[in-house]
Amino acid sequence: MYPEYLVEPMRAELTTAGFEEMKTAEDVDNAISGAGTVFVVVNSVCGCAAANARPAARLAAANEKHPDKMITVFAGMEKDAVDRARSYMMPFPPSSPAMALFKDGKLVHMIERHQIEGRNAQLIADNLIGAFDQHC
Numbered sequence: 675m676y677p678e679y680l681v682e683p684m685r686a687e688l689t690t691a692g693f694e695e696m697k698t699a700e701d702v703d704n705a706i707s708g709a710g711t712v713f714v715v716v717n718s719v720c721g722c723a724a725a726n727a728r729p730a731a732r733l734a735a736a737n738e739k740h741p742d743k744m745i746t747v748f749a750g751m752e753k754d755a756v757d758r759a760r761s762y763m764m765p766f767p768p769s770s771p772a773m774a775l776f777k778d779g780k781l782v783h784m785i786e787r788h789q790i791e792g793r794n795a796q797l798i799a800d801n802l803i804g805a806f807d808q809h810c
Contacts, residue, residue: 676719676750684728685748688715691732693746699758702747706762707779710742711810713802714759717748718770722791727771730790730798737803739810741775773802777809 689695693715696702706712715731717723735744747755749770760768762781769787776782783805790798 681719681748681751684717684719684724685746687728688717688731688744688746691735691744693731693735693744696745696747696755696759697752699754702745702755702758702762705743705745706759706776709778711806712743712745712776713741713806714762714774714776715744715746716756716759716770716772717746719750720771722787723771726790726793726795726798727773729795730802731773733795733799734802734806737799737806739803739806741806741810773798775802775805775809782809 685695696705715727717728734740747759749756762776763772763774763784766784766786771787771790773785774781774783785798785801
């Protein structure tokens with residue numbers, strides 16, 4: 675667990691862009707299950723989350739066509755919520771940061787950490803926007 679004062683600015687990067695924080699497994703279940711599209715970001719304190727993942731998520735969220743819900747869980751903080759989000763992302767192994775798009779409760783697009791590292795935010799956002807355009 676990280677000190678809350680350390681992660682608060684990292685949380686705010688997404689919540690100010692319209693993402694809702696999930697703090698419990700039940701929150702995650704309620705958000706992902708059911709009809710519609712849900713974009714999930716597994717946030718992290720690492721450098722690739724700061725330089726690439728969060729900026730890409732914000733860029734994609736600003737796209738005209740976007741998911742019905744945008745949620746985030748924070749690795750190293752709310753363990754139950756993160757574990758539950760990752761369970762929906764199976765068969766992909768746990769990674770953070772990570773991004774997933776669900777449609778009607780089913781995983782339709784996944785971006786793992788190795789697809790975030792070394793790629794700029796715009797390239798990642800373009801990938802997400804393509805998925806939004808296709809599924810949302």
